[in-house]
Amino acid sequence: MTRRRLSLALGGAWLATMATSFLPDAALAHGLVGRQDLPIPRWLFAWAAAVVLVASFVGLGILWTKPRLQKVDERGVLRIPAALEYVLGAFGVAAFATVIYAGFAGTQTATANVTPTVIYVLFWVGVPFATLLLGNFFPAISPWRAIARATGWALGRLGIRRPTPRAYPEWLGRWPAVIGIFAFAWVELVYVNRDAPSGLATMALAYALFQLVGSAVYGTETWRRNADAFSVYFWMFSLLSPAHWRGRELCLRPPLSGAPQMAAVPGTIALLCTMIGTTSFDGLSQGDLWTGTGGLAPALQQRFINLGLSADLALELTFTIGLLFMIGFVSGLFRLGLMGMRSINHKDTVQSLGRTFAHSLIPIALAYVVAHYFSLVAYQGQAMAFLVSDPLGNGANLFGTASASINYNVIGATGIWYVQVAALVVGHIAGLALAHDRAIVKYRRMRDATRSQYWMLAVMVGFTSLGLFLLSTSA
């Protein structure tokens, strides 16, 4: 074994060790009710998942010898009328206004106010889930896009000449989206007052205003495609969907085939690593290693308190460090895979390989979202039944459903675990398939294509074990 390869192997093992071997098993429940009744220990699922991934890798090498996803034909199946687009835009604006109003005027008890559930459950998790089935529908209901377009239309009707949009800086790429997603995850996972409805409403309003300014300067569509964090976030997941919207026409295509079309402009890899890293931290932060007795977080927080910080600030600083660590860890794992891939052709740089294979991270990001937040949608999503009738939490019953409640028997803890395992395994197999398909194009010889993916396989097994471990600690 060459020294370089040995160091790569050891590096990969070290990174994985950092996240798994030091972490004790935890029994803290998060969004789960009841005990899991599994026929085999949870760690055995990680072994089984690794076997499935290796078998899939071998299968891809033998059966998938030509690129199948790089260029595909799409078939138009439906065209929606222009009027519907306006209706959907108006719906998005009305829903946004309701959420903002409820945040300010409603009760500040998070569970009784519609704002936190809409933002954290429907918007952050529900839209990606729906996007996988329906394609990228978010632009149609995006409130800030609708307002920007309506403003442009109104100015045109009034005969006011709009300034020509500035050219969007190429170097900026998707970096604004990276900052936006990180900021949202920070609020969700770190900020002490994360559930305060009025605070959430203020932040949502500030975000919308920022989007309007960006749209005015760089043009609505250019800004949306690059810098609107949530539009970019949802769009990335839509690349895996068989449904593809071309304007108002719905087309069908093979699943995953949208991902290879993604241009890895600056910030793309950072965005994907941020998406995976923040979700990973969500899992880590619910485990004993982080929050339990003698965990890292209380120890670190105490050190900051000893330095003179308040308890809240110390806690936020501690969790910020954890969040950044997980993003760095995920980035490091992906980078190790790329460094290993260089062994096929040393002329390739890690950066160029990163751009070539970045899209293979999209299904992993989605798998992590499904695995970590499925229970949230399954349980807290039901809360919308009564929150929609009483959005302010003041005793109203607009649709007669205010007395509805959450049915925790809709799916048990064991069922959730199986969904999580399936999501992780399927997501990583999809990632392998995307990387394999791209490798066939990049490397002329099939043998080189397969060998280049050895390291990606190791990365995928690492991500899967990490994901299952994080889920097991918080189960």
Added chain:
Amino acid sequence: MIELPIAHAGHWFEGLLYLLPIVVVVLALAFQSRREERSERRRG
């Protein structure tokens, strides 16, 4: 009371079990990669 680290050995061991598939896969791939390189060198 001082808590001995050994008290959590069971938890640590279970954590290690999640790591093992990664180590096995990495070592197997490194071994396979080395074998292929040797075989290519032999063929010239």
